[in-house]
Amino acid sequence: VYSTPHYNHNAIEPHAAIAAWDEDGRLTVFDSTQFVNGCKHALAGIFGLNAENVRVIAPFVGGGFGGKAALWNHTALCAAAAKVANCPVKMALSREEVFRLIGGRTPSEQRVALGADEDGKFAAIIHTGVTATTTHAKFPEQFSLTPRHLYASRTMSVGQKVVNLDTVANTWMRAPGESIGTFALESAIDELAYAMKIDPVELRRLNEPEKDPTKGTEFSSRHLVEAYRRGAEKFGWSGRAAEPCSQRDGKWLIGQGVATAYYPVFRFPAAVRLRISADGSAVVQAAANEMGMGTATVQIQHAADRLGLPLEMVSFRYGDSDLPDSPIIAGGSSQTGSIAAAVQVAVEKAHRELVKLAGNGSPLAGANVEIEARDGGLFVSGEESRGETYASILKRAGRDFIEVEETSGMPFEVMKYSMASYGAQFCEARVNHESGEVRISRWLGSFDCGRILNPKTAVSQLRGGIVMGIGMALAEETLLDTRRGRIMNPSLAEYHVPVHLDVPHIEIIYNDIPDEHTPLGAHGVGEIGITGAAAAIANAIFHATGKRIRDLPITLDKLL
Structure with missing residues (x-):
């Protein structure tokens, strides 16, 4: 017989939240949470709001490890206090309060x-x-x-x-x-x-x-x-x-x-939004979390590789429930693979749109032409110079950017x-x-x-x-x-x-x-x-x- 005790979460950064209500009744919450989308829907239910009228922002989570993977009482109380006081309210838990309010591991x-x-x-x-x-x-x-x-x-x-x-x-x-x-x-x-x-x-x-x-x-x-x-x-x-x-x-x-x-x-279904701009840069957007585990770094690497762009030309926006839904929680060692699957299908869709945008006069035109991404654009496979950069395609089409949004499939594997x-x-x-x-x-x-x-x-x-x-x-x-x-x-x-x-x-x-x-x-x-x-x-x-x-x-x- 083996026994393990009750364990408590002790991330160096305790839980904290800021809540504010707009004049039109929209709730915005800054929260140290791994649960961006889940918090959004839970708060909407608590306060009788449509989900689109709640925004949860969590760019800086601090340590999480599962202890910030749920909506805890203090966040809801913070939002209620902000409504009663009719002004923004900040609530930060002391170390003792983390023990008293936040769950740990079962014995x-x-x-x-x-x-x-x-x-x-x-x-x-x-x-x-x-x-x-x-x-x-x-x-x-x-x-x-x-x-x-x-x-x-x-x-x-x-x-x-x-x-x-x-x-x-x-x-x-x-x-x-x-x-x-x-x-x-x-x-x-x-x-x-x-x-x-x-x-x-x-x-x-x-x-x-x-x-x-x-x-x-x-x-x-x-x-x-x-x-x-x-x-x-x-x-x-x-x-x-x-x-x-x-x-x-x-x-x-x-x-x-x-x-x-x-x-x-x-792996869970995830959605991302991809924007490629006329200056040759790209932005991947997802309501994901970055707690220091490297999600942002890996997604930038992945997108840059698929787009054929240098790393410095790609950025990743995350931690905001107004962005496309990523998995409901940053946990289960699932976020990187889930978002990567969505990035892959989004890049493929963007490439199809760009080939259409390039038109018949483009070096990319032609039946059964295989396209590959490299050197900041799309090129015909096996032909080093036959292709166009993203900037060239968009400028010729008179577009400042192209934007696509895609969701990965179910994890049947x-x-x-x-x-x-x-x-x-x-x-x-x-x-x-x-x-x-x-x-x-x-x-x-x-x-x-x-x-x-x-x-x-x-x-x-x-x-x-x-x-x-x-x-x-x-x-x-x-x-x-x-x-x-x-x-x-x-x-x-x-x-x-x-x-x-x-x-x-x-x-x-x-x-x-x-x-x-x-x-x-x-x-x-x-x-x-x-x-x-x-x-x-x-x-x-x-x-x-x-x-x-x-x-x-x-x-x-x-x-x-």
């Missing part, structure tokens, strides 16, 4: 039972347990989704029960379900590996499925074994002593652990294939045998996330998820007064998160193998980093000390 109790043949092949996987939610905001934290897709087993029983509690609502928190689900499952697999005297990496390789274990569908792209191979080689896994308590440096016990990272691929990001988390931990202090001394994450669109932003996301996983494993815990359901440690003084000295250099490698069934061949990277991280730490601590800790966080008292 969980999970039971994992594994059965294997003598050769290490799984005969049975049982993964069941209980999570909590509230009656007024149901979010069960679906840890039971993870074991359905990771390993081959002759039989499998997966189930989850949910209990209603009268507490602050729980909500999305980076990799909801998968983060706590991988802690239990990957810890149990480590226990089995030691019981059977099989290397933990080899045990996972032995149980790699050919098809999705429960859906029975083909994997769209799965190179987890390759990620493990490359990660083990880079980390020096083969040089690790197999027996627990076998490595020591003075008063420090040293151990290495490993765990699988997993997060599903999501998600139904046809089993799709996910994968990874192998390798961790080295040092445990002080006198005090129980844990230090993470080395980390390597080896990931299989399809094509990596921007190495700098992707690696930053993967590292950030791992840092959050270190906090989840060793420090973070919301303490509730069980008599009244009140949070007892609503501050960063008492709710502990990792600081720089708690985090080693985190090395990231990735396969960079495109998935031909996803937009740009990419999978999400925002949430995969936290999954498996807590289990890798717990497994490394066991290897160092011989003590198996199944109850997070792993604090000093549990190791003494």
Whole structure:
């Protein structure tokens, strides 16, 4: 039985909103939200407005991680206060108020039972347990989704029960379900590996499925074994002593652990507006969010590549509900792929319109001519100089710009294939045998996330998820007064998160193998980093000390 506590969101930038009403009754809200379109429709419902009379603007979100992926009470109260006062009102939550109002991660109790043949092949996987939610905001934290897709087993029983509690609502928190689900499952697999005297990496390789274990569908792209191979080689896994308590440096016990990272691929219909101007510049517009994860950067790269324009000639407008609807939420590691699919169809439509606009006298005219975008315009494929720039076409047509709007199609590929990001988390931990202090001394994450669109932003996301996983494993815990359901440690003084000295250099490698069934061949990277991280730490601590800790966080008292 493995248990995880209640966790709370603690983005450095607390939630804040500004609300103002126009004389004509239109509501404008500036909000630090990941939920631009959702806030718009929710506020319209609360105040009895048509959706077009509500505008939500969120150019600067600050940290989100799921804690800003809903309409919380303070935003609605801010808008109500602005209406009563008949003037703009600003409301910013204190750190304590974030704890009191904003949901976190549910506690969980999970039971994992594994059965294997003598050769290490799984005969049975049982993964069941209980999570909590509230009656007024149901979010069960679906840890039971993870074991359905990771390993081959002759039989499998997966189930989850949910209990209603009268507490602050729980909500999305980076990799909801998968983060706590991988802690239990990957810890149990480590226990089995030691019981059977099989290397933990080899045990996972032995149980790699050919098809999705429960859906029975083909994997769209799965190179987890390759990620493990490359990660083990880079980390020096083969040089690790197999027996627990076998490595020591003075008063420090040293151990290495490993765990699988997993997060599903999501894509949602999205719309974008594309404007190409007579000066040769282009603007992509979508009601998306940029919280520092690199959405704007990647969409500019993508649009520039498809349009044949230099990066400096392309911009991306986002964070405004008056722009075309992108996915209703910036979450689920889905936004980049969802918007990229819409950008692709919008660029294709713009090119068709430009060819028509160019007319019969254009070098682009002709039956069955294949067109490619490069050098700031459209050119006939294979003919270096036969073509026209966007500026030339638009100026000759007497147009200042051309503008198109397109929506991507339904994500049928998600139904046809089993799709996910994968990874192998390798961790080295040092445990002080006198005090129980844990230090993470080395980390390597080896990931299989399809094509990596921007190495700098992707690696930053993967590292950030791992840092959050270190906090989840060793420090973070919301303490509730069980008599009244009140949070007892609503501050960063008492709710502990990792600081720089708690985090080693985190090395990231990735396969960079495109998935031909996803937009740009990419999978999400925002949430995969936290999954498996807590289990890798717990497994490394066991290897160092011989003590198996199944109850997070792993604090000093549990190791003494």
